[in-house]
Amino acid sequence: MTPEAPARPLVSLRDLGVELGGRPILRGVTANVARGSITALIGLNGSGKTTLLRALVNEYPHKGTIQFHCGHDHTKPYPEAIGYVPQRLTLDARLPLTVADFLALTLSRRPLFFGISKATTAKSQSMLERVGVAECMNVPVEGLSGGQLQRVLLALALEPRPELLLLDEPAAGIDFNGLKKFYELIASINKELGVTVLLVSHDLNMVQTYAHDVLCLRGGSIQCQGPPSEILTPINMSLVFGTEIHMFPHRFGT
């Protein structure tokens, strides 16, 4: 039997450096995001995870190279074929908009005061169904729970279908029981739609269960990268987090 060829990377980072406020935040980051995989980006608060995602969507200027091997143009301010769910919403979630309005603002080119077309409503409905929050269509954005808001943002990030989905702590507002469902949704988006996922997470048990590859940042540099079984060891985790960590898998009820 011939050994399997290693998966071709969808993104390769070579000697990536980002400076913010005159301070080096990322230094010499060389890593690959494997095509078709779920790659988890882990590290302490302030280690540069969000900065790395924002460099990928051209929000921060960088040194070194970010190469996408998918034939799309990634030099534009917001590159096509990338879906991004940020760690924080920079727009005010208290906007007096329903979820239907919020989606229509992105989907439709006509001003909202003309009303939402039937086609846009149907599209929004199917986008919300895909991520399991169809019932939120007419809920004001400010009335969404943290977990519902994350799913609505995920619905937006999936339209049009991206090659690469960047998720910055997507499960931060989700309760323990919702966590498994959320990660299963991500896994099905990865498997069924063939979307490559790069996600930031502090939940090492979820990373162990759902990620194919783990990228560890420490102080803006890559500490280690590889499959969870090789990376999530007590020794590696003490190097990444500076403290001893033992993994106790979640036991979910059925």
Ligand SMILES: Nc1ncnc2c1ncn2[C@@H]1O[C@H](COP(=O)(O)OP(=O)(O)OP(=O)(O)O)[C@@H](O)[C@H]1O
């Ligand atoms: N716009 C900015 N200007 C200056 N410094 C910044 C800016 N954005 C982030 N930083 C700094 O860069 C470092 C890395 O921040 P980043 O948000 O990437 O960390 P993170 O790993 O995502 O942390 P967390 O787990 O808390 O989300 C921090 O020290 C932060 O203060």
Ligand SMILES: [Mg+2]
């Ligand atoms: Mg962050």
